Structure formats: C-alpha cells, structure tokens
Amino acid sequence: MTGYHLAELNIGTARAATDSPEMAGFMAGIVPVNALADAAPGFVWRLQDGDGPGATALRPCGPDIMVNMSVWENLESLRDFVYRSGPHLDFMRRRRAWFHPMAVPYLVLWWVPAGHIPGLDEALSRLDLLRREGPGPRAFTFRDPYPPPVPAEAADATL
Amino acid sequence: MTEISVIAVLEDPVRRRLYDFVSARGDEVSRNEAAQAAGIGRTLAAFHLDRLAAAGLVEVTFARPAGRSGPGAGRPAKLYRRTAVEHQVSVPPRDYRTAAELLAEVVDLTGAEPELQRSARSRGAASGRAARSQAPELPGDDLVTGALTAQGYQPYRDGADVRLRNCPFHVLASNHPPLICGMNLALLEGLLEGASAPGLSARLDPRPGECCVVLTPSKNNEY
Numbered sequence: 001m002t003g004y005h006l007a008e009l010n011i012g013t014a015r016a017a018t019d020s021p022e023m024a025g026f027m028a029g030i031v032p033v034n035a036l037a038d039a040a041p042g043f044v045w046r047l048q049d050g051d052g053p054g055a056t057a058l059r060p061c062g063p064d065i066m067v068n069m070s071v072w073e074n075l076e077s078l079r080d081f082v083y084r085s086g087p088h089l090d091f092m093r094r095r096r097a098w099f100h101p102m103a104v105p106y107l108v109l110w111w112v113p114a115g116h117i118p119g120l121d122e123a124l125s126r127l128d129l130l131r132r133e134g135p136g137p138r139a140f141t142f143r144d145p146y147p148p149p150v151p152a153e154a155a156d157a158t159l
Numbered sequence: 160m161t162e163i164s165v166i167a168v169l170e171d172p173v174r175r176r177l178y179d180f181v182s183a184r185g186d187e188v189s190r191n192e193a194a195q196a197a198g199i200g201r202t203l204a205a206f207h208l209d210r211l212a213a214a215g216l217v218e219v220t221f222a223r224p225a226g227r228s229g230p231g232a233g234r235p236a237k238l239y240r241r242t243a244v245e246h247q248v249s250v251p252p253r254d255y256r257t258a259a260e261l262l263a264e265v266v267d268l269t270g271a272e273p274e275l276q277r278s279a280r281s282r283g284a285a286s287g288r289a290a291r292s293q294a295p296e297l298p299g300d301d302l303v304t305g306a307l308t309a310q311g312y313q314p315y316r317d318g319a320d321v322r323l324r325n326c327p328f329h330v331l332a333s334n335h336p337p338l339i340c341g342m343n344l345a346l347l348e349g350l351l352e353g354a355s356a357p358g359l360s361a362r363l364d365p366r367p368g369e370c371c372v373v374l375t376p377s378k379n380n381e382y
Contacts, residue, residue, distance in 0.1 A: 082336075083336040083365070084366075084367065086363045089363050090362070092336070092341075096270050096272045103268055143334060
C-alpha cells in the first residue's frame with residue numbers, strides 16, 4: 001500500500017454532436033460502462049457533471065473534445081478495468097466510430113496523494129507535460145508506467 | 160539456454176506430448192495425470208517433465224496432499240503448469256514482431272481500426288470456409304474447435320461456452336489491447352461465418368492469461 005493513488009485523464013474529439021445518431025451507441029454505452037467502473041475493484045472517483053451522463057457535457061478543451069477523468073487505487077486496478085473487462089474493452093474496440101484518431105497523446109496517468117481529487121487544470125497540465133516531454137514520473141502512459149513517489153518524497157509532498 | 164536449445168527440448172515426441180498436455184490445461188498437472196495422458200509410466204513422465212521445467216517450458220509448484228500439513232504429512236507433490244514465457248525461433252533470423260509493432264502503432268495513430276477489422280473478418284471467413292470444405296458434414300462446434308486448435312488457440316469447454324486458453328497475439332495484444340483484441344474478435348467472427356457455425360457467436364470477455372474472446376451459444380440462428 002502506498003500513500004498514492006493513480007489519476008487518469010483521456011480526451012477524444014467526437015465525430016458528431018452527443019445527440020446525433022452517429023454518437024447514439026456511445027451515449028447509450030456510457031452509463032452502463034460508468035456503472036461498471038464505479039463497482040470495479042480499486043475505483044476511487046470519476047469526473048461527473050450535472051448536465052449529461054458521466055462527464056459528457058464538459059468541454060474544457062474545445063466544443064468537440066470530450067474529457068474523461070478518474071482516480072484509482074493503483075495502476076493494476078485501472079488497467080484491469082480498461083483492458084480486461086469485456087464491456088469496456090468492447091467499448092474501446094468501437095471507439096473509431098465515435099472519435100477521431102489523434103496523432104498526439106490523448107491519455108495521461110499520474111500519481112496523486114491518496115485523498116486528493118485532481119482538478120481539470122491539473123489534469124490538462126499533466127497531459128501537456130506528457131505531450132511536451134514524453135513519459136516521465138509526473139506524466140506517463142500504460143505502456144511507459146512509472147512507480148509512485150518513494151515514501152520520503154511522500155512526506156515532503158504532504159507538508 | 161538459447162531459444163533454439165529450448166525448442167530442441169521439444170524434439171522428443173513423448174516430451175512434446177507432455178508439453179502439449181500441460182500447456183493446454185489451465186491448472187496444475189500431477190505426474191500421474193501427465194503420464195496417463197501421454198500413455199507412459201510415471202517415472203518416465205517425471206523425467207521428461209523435469210527436463211521441460213529445466214528448459215523453462217513449464218513451471219513447477221509443490222502441493223501437500225489435501226487435508227494434511229505439518230511434520231509427517233509426506234513429501235509435497237510436484238505439479239506442473241503452463242508458463243507465460245514465450246519462445247520464438249526463426250531460421251534464418253526474421254523479425255516480424257518489430258514490423259507488427261510498427262504497423263499496430265500506425266493503425267492506432269491513423270484510426271484505421273475499422274479497415275483492420277474488415278480485413279480480419281474476411282481472412283477469418285476464408286479460413287472458416289477452408290475448414291468447412293474439408294469437413295462438410297462436421298457439426299459446427301467440432302469444426303470450429305478443430306480450426307481454432309490448428310491456429311494455436313487451445314480451445315476448451317466452459318459450460319456451454321468455448322473459451323480459448325492461448326492468445327496467439329499475446330505480446331501485441333498486451334501493448335495494443337483494443338486494436339489487437341478487436342482484430343482478433345473480427346477474425347473469429349469471420350471464422351464462425353465462413354465455417355457456417357451459426358450455433359456460436361463471438362464476443363469480448365477477457366480473462367487473465369487467456370484469449371480475450373469467448374464463443375457463446377447464439378441466442379438465435381440468424382447471422
């Protein structure tokens with residue numbers, strides 16, 4: 001057990017408006033998939049808004065760009081949900097029908113002190129860091145993960 | 160041990176049979192079970208299993224007989240199970256893995272998954288049709304498990320479902336799960352279609368260490 005949790009942000013440029021027929025499959029799937037996340041082992045928190053299912057109505061990066069943000073107890077629990085649960089994996093398999101491909105990183109992972117709920121500013125600055133400098137201890141990806149900060153640093157960070 | 164000497168350990172046909180038996184099983188296998196499956200004596204099976212273990216082709220665990228512990232419980236039994244390590248040899252040297260990694264990365268970047276899934280589906284259909292033409296009378300389930308075995312999936316029954324012990328695309332699938340699992344699903348959907356096996360349908364249902372696809376009985380016979 002470390003005193004750190006894993007935060008995740010991913011963004012996607014939608015191919016059409018959320019109320020369009022093209023996005024109907026995505027909008028129909030988001031509620032059950034989110035419910036699955038909420039019940040998954042290691043789930044801590046996810047971003048929500050009042051106006052649509054999940055965070056689908058939030059547009060901090062531009063009118064077509066949807067965001068998804070969550071916090072998990074560790075990397076394995078997030079990986080298990082994202083890649084090893086059938087409904088979510090199937091959702092990802094179909095993502096090209098709903099989202100444009102992106103030539104720059106669109107998913108970032110970073111460690112937060114347990115109990116800290118990251119804001120969108122913090123999340124977007126981590127994505128920016130990943131895009132500028134590539135994976136590192138402060139902003140990384142599933143394929144290039146970094147361990148949580150060591151306890152000495154943990155003590156410093158909470159002061 | 161070099162890759163090629165690891166593979167050479169499998170040259171012995173008895174050892175090969177033992178390896179196939181252990182690696183197709185999900186749990187641990189005792190010496191007795193393996194001996195019986197390979198049709199040989201227990202001592203000979205133990206010798207070959209230990210050679211497989213020394214080469215890293217199977218893993219060894221120990222288990223006390225159920226319900227016994229402490230001194231006097233007897234020597235723990237040696238058990239064998241499949242390993243996650245994979246070995247690849249090609250002569251002359253080839254490096255398809257790097258090429259596959261690069262191509263997968265580009266499909267990811269350009270968003271060409273729908274095209275990949277279409278190609279996979281028609282390739283799967285072609286292999287299903289080939290299997291069907293060789294055995295026109297075979298029931299769909301048997302035909303499909305035969306074709307899957309030939310392609311290295313190691314199918315097994317799990318109630319009414321057919322699950323696949325082995326992922327033929329393991330390294331690629333762990334680096335690009337939605338891409339490769341989506342491709343694999345399309346390959347298997349195509350195979351079912353081509354093999355005219357409307358009794359089964361494929362869907363994603365990953366389990367640790369296995370293939371991400373499960374074949375379940377179709378709710379109806381439409382395709």
